[in-house]
Amino acid sequence: MTDDGLRHLSAAGDRILAGRAADGDVRAFEVLVRRYSRLMRAYAQRVLGSNSDVDDVVQEAFVQAWRKLPELDDLDAVKSWLMRIVANRSFDVIRRRREHDDINEHDQPAPPQDSPEAQAEKLSLEQALDGALSRLPDEQRRCWVLREIGGYSYLDIGRELALPSSTVRGLIARARKNLIRDMEEWR
Template sequence: MDAGRASSRGRGPRRAPHAPPASTAPLRDAREVRAELDEPTLVVRAQEGDVHAFEELARRHQDALFRVAVRITGDRSDAEDALQEALIDGWRRIGTFRAEAAFSTWMYRIVTHRCTRQLRTNRDTVPVADVGDQRAGDGSPERAAEVDAEMEALGRAVAGLPEEQRTSWVLREMEGLGYAEIAEITGAGETAVRGRIHRARTALAEMMRAWR
């Protein structure tokens, strides 16, 4: 017998190569993956029809948008309605977004327009007391009651401002946005925005004089 054959037979049957071990890492949830995407990527996906990408964008900004809506409308229920309608508008119009401004600026514009409609529909809105989030004082019940009363008074004063002044003042003083960004949101010139905020500050200072 040929020595080569004998040697080959002596080794026994050939074994199939081992398959690579299956991964033990858990499959990542699609929401977790979307949460790690940057905003421009999510915008592009949303413009391609990915509703989940738009939902992620909305999730990132909804707290700030709702806060603005509450402060402009003065009513949580109206703010919720305005925000929901604004998000629907945003999804329908996402194809028109050209990234000339930040996505948040674009959504602020839609929300403020919806809030303005709410204000014109419901002129009898009672302002909420949380126009300001800061609570200062020595912690005593008397001081806390005084601060709450002052915040309620400020809420009523803000509600009494003309719509254009109120929106500009809220975006500047409560949200800390710059004049240029407020101009982009409201569609007014930067000079007009500065004028509105100045008039709002003057009016509020007069209305809040009793608390000084």
């Protein structure tokens, strides 16, 4: 495909790309991967709390999406569908971790450009947020992550989780209240 053809394909909407990819167009799927991989990585990073599994989770999500794309009924919802796949994969990893959790697997080495004090503070903040997020009920955590990390609207979150928008707003409000309470010392 020429550069103009790829550029033209890159300008296409999700519906067109998903339709072409569902028909086996690898280039269309590649555009979807480029379009949403950063968002999916950011989401997986926040849910998983470490970089060790993020690439695998996102790659597995795209492999599953490629296989299942012909079954997607609403091609306009490809973004939500991809995020649901990466969310499910991320939560699967968390469930597996809980089965045989080893504290040493969660240690993150300090980057050389940061001082030990700054890294210790950052790590402590991340651990506090991860702990606060893990204490939230599943629906509150999913809604909060989709809103704050994924940038989803209340309506999109409702569609994603099959909940009314009013319920989503309430869950996010309760999640924020719980997080503010749990993270009070970091204010």
